[in-house]
Amino acid sequence: xxxxxxxxxxxxxxxxEPLAFVEMPVPxxxxxxxxxxxxACGVCHTELDEIEGRTPPPRxxxxxxxxxxxxxxxxxxxxxxxxxGDRVGVAWIYSSCGTCxxxxxxxxxxxxxxxxxxxxxxxxxxxxxxxxxxxxxxxPGVFSDLDAAPLLCAGTIGYRSLRLTGMHDxxxxxxxxxxxxxxxxxxxxxxxxxxxxxxxxxxSAGEREFARELGAFWAGDTTGTPPEKLHRAIDxxxxxxxxxxxxxNLEKGGRLVINAxxxxxxxxxxxxxxxxxxxxxxxxxxxxxxxxxxxDVREFLDLAAAIPIRPEVEVFALPEANRALIELKERKIxxxxxxxxx
Numbered sequence: 001x002x003x004x005x006x007x008x009x010x011x012x013x014x015x016x017e018p019l020a021f022v023e024m025p026v027p028x029x030x031x032x033x034x035x036x037x038x039x040a041c042g043v044c045h046t047e048l049d050e051i052e053g054r055t056p057p058p059r060x061x062x063x064x065x066x067x068x069x070x071x072x073x074x075x076x077x078x079x080x081x082x083x084x085g086d087r088v089g090v091a092w093i094y095s096s097c098g099t100c101x102x103x104x105x106x107x108x109x110x111x112x113x114x115x116x117x118x119x120x121x122x123x124x125x126x127x128x129x130x131x132x133x134x135x136x137x138x139x140p141g142v143f144s145d146l147d148a149a150p151l152l153c154a155g156t157i158g159y160r161s162l163r164l165t166g167m168h169d170x171x172x173x174x175x176x177x178x179x180x181x182x183x184x185x186x187x188x189x190x191x192x193x194x195x196x197x198x199x200x201x202x203x204s205a206g207e208r209e210f211a212r213e214l215g216a217f218w219a220g221d222t223t224g225t226p227p228e229k230l231h232r233a234i235d236x237x238x239x240x241x242x243x244x245x246x247x248x249n250l251e252k253g254g255r256l257v258i259n260a261x262x263x264x265x266x267x268x269x270x271x272x273x274x275x276x277x278x279x280x281x282x283x284x285x286x287x288x289x290x291x292x293x294x295x296d297v298r299e300f301l302d303l304a305a306a307i308p309i310r311p312e313v314e315v316f317a318l319p320e321a322n323r324a325l326i327e328l329k330e331r332k333i334x335x336x337x338x339x340x341x342x
Contacts, residue, residue: 001024001026001126001127001128002022002023002318003021003022003023003024003063003125003126003127004019004020004021004022004064004125004126004318004319004321005019005020005022005024005062005063005064005125006018006019006047006050006051006058006060006061006062006063007020007061008060009051009052009057010051010052011052012048012052012325012326012329013329016322016326018051018325019051019064019125019321019322019325021318021319022061024126026127026128027122027128027129027130028130029074029075029076029130030076030130031076031077031078032077032078032079032132032133032134033079033130033131033133034072034073034074034076034079034088034130034131034133034136035072035074035075035076035129035130036068036070036071036072036073036088036090036128036129036130036131036136037070037071037072037127038068038069038070038126038127038129038341039069039070039071039340039341039342040068040069040070040145040148040149040338040339040340040341041065041068041069041123041124041125041149041338041339041341042065042067042068042149042152042153042154042336042337042339043065043067043316043325043336043337043338043339044066044067044153044154045179045180045238045328046066046092046118046119046153047064047065047118047325047328048238048329050062050064050119051064051325055119056119058119058120059119059120059121062118062119062121062122062123063118063122063123063124063125063126063129064118064119064123064124064125065117065118065123065124065125065126065339066090066091066092066094066116066117066118066119066123066124066152066153067091067124067149067150067152067153067154067338068090068091068117068123068124068129068152069087069088069089069145069148069149069152070087070088070124070129071085071086072084072085072086072087072088073128076133079133080133081133081136082133082136086138087138087139087145088131088136088138088139089136089137089138089139089148089149089151089152089297089301090117090123090124090129090131090135090136090137090152091117091135091137091152091156091292091297092116092117092118092152092153092156092157092291092292093108093109093114093115093116093117093135093291093292093293093294093297094115094116094117094120094121094131094132094135095115095132095134095135096108096111096113096114096115097112098134100112100113106293106294106295108293108294109160109290109291109292109293109296110290110291114291116291117131124339125318125321125339126318126341127318127341135294137152137298137301138301140301140304140305142305142308143304143305146313146338146340147310147311147313149313149336149338150180150184150311150313150336150338151184151300151301151304151309151311152297153181153292154179154180154181154184154311154336155181155184155300155304155311156292156296156297156300157181157259157292158181158182158184158185158188158234158236158259159185159188159296159303160259160289160293160296161185161236161257161289162185162188162189162192162234162257163296164257164287164289165232165234165255165257166232166255167196167231167232168193169192169193169194169195169196170195170196171196171231171232172196172198172199172228172229172230172232172251173189173193173196173197173198173199173230173231173233173234174199174200174201174226174230174233174234174246174249175198175199175201175211175216175233175234175236176201176222176233176234176235176236176246177201177202177222177235177236177237178200178202178207178208178210178219178236179207179236179333179336180333180335180336180337181236181259182200182211182234182236183210183211183311183312183335183336184309184311185234185236186198186200186211186214186215186216187214187307187309187310188307188309190214190215191303191306191307192303197217197218197228198211198216198217199217199218199219199226199228199249200212200218200219200220201219201220201221201222201223201242201245201246202221202222203221203222203331206334207333207334208221210312210334222237222241222242223241225248225249229249229251229254230246230249230250230251230254231250231251231255232254232255232256233246233249233250233254233256233257234256234259235256235257235259235260236259236260237260238260241273243258243274243286244274244279247274247278247279247280247286248278248279250284252282252283253282253283253284253285255285255286255287256284256286256287257287257288257289258286258287258288258289259289260288260289311335311336312334312335312336313335313336313337313338314335314336314337314338315338315339315340316339316340317340318339318340318341320339321339
């Protein structure tokens, strides 16, 4: 099969073809696993983190990609949920131990044996991949393969972030950064909390205009001051400075949820800009998001179909994955980038 692989850590500011286009065997199917013929795979900022060394080290070489849509090609022994030809999705969560405290509570994302698709095992930048059937998900028929792919990470991690804000209808929410995840979160907020105002903080004029098109009450720069305080905020950026600005804009008792696996390196002087009385006092909260659980994927796919969410996608062929990643690095973004894999 054809696949794109990460061979080593490199600097995307210098390396313009970080992935190798290779031929490799179709993976064998183990017990309780299914073989998926991949039709679409979303391109995520996490892939940039893997390539540039900001995540726990991948197993080199590794096929990246964790927003996977495809059809079941083969079922391993002991499988019960799917049959050949069924359409499935695969997210960042590939497997967990199933027995620890976190797994029993439905928080497999915090399991000490959490396995990440496209980092710890081969993912969806390929024609085929395997996955344990317990971590493959039915995809609602209202979505095409290309539209469904970004839902598996950008949408699902956005859903978990919104859930962790503890938001109520009528509260103001800020979305810091407006890429693949935030442009789906804004659609969730408008559906679930119709009386709430949405304030978007984005670097480019194009992203701010896109936010207004999707219903933002206000859109400004990432360092901007909104006309009203925020009860909740979600930060989807890979940088540190936005956290300080978001905390400054929070209302008393407000909560900031940080939706990022890693933040880019920052000098200590920037971190010292965090002022307790200005940014944290009066019971403001910061909460991080770590991966996603199976519950998040299932609940979000149902919600996305009910709204229905319509991702904006830009389509690339599998061999164009390097170009898609470089454009993502350069912030050439409107919605989500998706690989179409025939």
